Amino acid sequence: MNITAIIINAIAIIGLLASFIKDKKKTKKSLKVASKMFIGMLPTVLIIIVIIGLINGFVSPDQISAFIGKQSGIIGVIIIGLVGAVMHIPSIISFPLAASLLEKGASISAVAAFITTLTMIGTITLPLEIKILGKKIALLRNGISFIIAIIIALIMGAIL
Numbered sequence: 001m002n003i004t005a006i007i008i009n010a011i012a013i014i015g016l017l018a019s020f021i022k023d024k025k026k027t028k029k030s031l032k033v034a035s036k037m038f039i040g041m042l043p044t045v046l047i048i049i050v051i052i053g054l055i056n057g058f059v060s061p062d063q064i065s066a067f068i069g070k071q072s073g074i075i076g077v078i079i080i081g082l083v084g085a086v087m088h089i090p091s092i093i094s095f096p097l098a099a100s101l102l103e104k105g106a107s108i109s110a111v112a113a114f115i116t117t118l119t120m121i122g123t124i125t126l127p128l129e130i131k132i133l134g135k136k137i138a139l140l141r142n143g144i145s146f147i148i149a150i151i152i153a154l155i156m157g158a159i160l
Contacts, residue, residue, distance in 0.1 A: 048093050052100045065105030080110045084117035088124040109157025116149035
């Protein structure tokens with residue numbers, strides 16, 4: 001276990017103990033809510049673990065590098081950006097998948113595009129956005145968000 005994980009866990013334990021001291025009833029209620037949320041997220045987490053396992057098992061680093069590596073250029077960044085825009089998973093769960101892609105040869109720009117579009121684009125929520133904002137504004141917001149996400153990814157790739 002690295003020092004960062006130890007520090008984060010220590011802070012969490014100290015916060016939990018402080019919460020218990022202040023109000024045991026609210027703390028227990030919060031832990032129940034957190035447990036229910038964790039159980040609700042568990043299927044998604046398991047699916048991501050399976051996806052990472054399949055990527056690691058069946059997709060070679062050469063294939064990932066060719067598809068979304070540095071040599072794929074802006075086309076690879078746009079393709080993985082589209083994948084991120086379509087996927088509907090919590091962004092916190094996407095980080096292990098992104099790390100796996102980086103380890104397999106994906107470029108920083110591609111991974112940045114994946115995570116940024118995943119969080120900025122609402123493909124799954126588009127019908128709700130259209131209902132609330134109207135079709136023109138919802139499509140405009142998503143289109144501009146996609147362009148900005150790709151620009152962010154390309155800048156990150158150039159800097160890092």
